[in-house]
Amino acid sequence: MLRPPALACCKLYISEARNSGALRAIEHAAAALRPLAVLVNTFADDAYNRVGYTLVSPLAGGAASPPLRCAAFRVVAAAIEAVDLDAHAGAHPRLGVVDHIAFHPLASARLEDVTALARAVAADIGDRLQGPLPFIPPRREFTGTAVPTYLYGAAHRDGRTLASIRRQLGYFTPTSPGGEQWHGAPDSLLPVAPDAGPRTSSASNGVVVVGATPWVDNYNVPLATADVSVARRIARAVSERGGGLACVQAMGLAHGDGATEVACNLLHPDAVGADQVQERVSRLAAGLGVGVGQGYFTDFSREKVVELYLQAAQAA
Known part of the structure; x- marks a missing residue:
């Protein structure tokens, strides 16, 4: 097994999981730079109409255009071309076709190593999406318009959190009458000026949020109730914000017919992990007479992600 180099991980969350043609185009873009940048995981959720891609690449010391920057942009451009946010509906909140891009350091990499990468990708999306990008071979003119882009975490000058910018942009407010679904695009006139890109968003693209943080685990716990208000009550009590x-x-979200779940971000999984979340959700749900299923991760652990990358690098 190769000794792990300094690696960067990029997780991209796309607002589409039902259009097979769109997914094929996006996945083709995600795999285009293999083995320089390796797609190690894809997690699609039909109820949420959302898919997550995990890309890993070595950090190219001093290079202006590391492979992960190119790979991330390819995925964004493919998604913008293939998906229309105005026609999208799902049970998970979202702000854009490419809803969220998160960069994390792996192995011996440092947070500051991926911070510059996140900022560069945000600039590519916000300022250069509509023109040719010389660092992407072959040179190609993209037809999509530039997309408003927001930074968070170490990539933002003030360290703004992901939750705070999402809250400012109305991310957590459902748009369906029943309060369980998100339909169409957010308002075109944005309440907060973006860090890159135009001041207004298009109905077909929405906006993108890009950040750099230490590793985050995503862990979801199914609930045996169709009542979203119950799921939200439990989610509130589990979260740090709710005490x-x-x-x-x-977040408490609808998840398919007659079911809900508590969807969690574990910001410091070494300190508070999935077992503690599972226990807390189970205890709170029992008090409300609600059954609980076994929770699940939407991605591999950081150790497994490194292992999968190294296996791909060895096989190349």
Whole structure:
């Protein structure tokens, strides 16, 4: 097994999981730079109409255009071309076709190593999406318009959190009459000026949020109830914001016919992990007479992600 070099991980969350043609185009873009940048995981959720891609690449010391920058942009451009946010509907909140891009350091990499990468990708999306990008071979003119882009975490000058910019942009407010679904695009006139890109968003693209943070685990716990208000009550009590577990963010969401779940971000999984979340959700749900299923991760652990990358590098 190769000794792990300094690696960067990029997780891209796309607002589409039902259009097979769009997914093929996006996945082709994600795999285009293999083995320089390796797609190690894809997680699609039909109820949420959302898919997550995990890309890993070595950090090219001093290079202006590391492979992960190119790979991330390819995925964004393919998604913008293939998906129309105005026609999108799903049970998970979102702000854009490419809803969220998160960069994390792996192995011996440092947070500051991926911070510059996140900022560069945000600039590519916000300022250069509509023109040719010389660092992407072959040179190609993209037809999409530039997309408003927001930074968070270490990539933002003030360290703004992901939750705070999402809250400012109305991310957590459902748009369906029943309050369980998100339909169409957010308002075109944005309440907060973007860090890159135009001041207004298009109905077909929405906006993109890009950040750099230490590793985050995503862990979801199914609930045996169709009542979203119950799921939200439990999620609130689990989350740090609601007085629950430290470094845990949680949402109660509809998840298919007759089911809901508590969807969690574990911001410091070494300190507060999935077992503690599972126990807390189970205890709170029992008090409300609600059954609980076994939770699940939407991605591999950081150790497994490194292992999968190294296996791909060895096989190349």
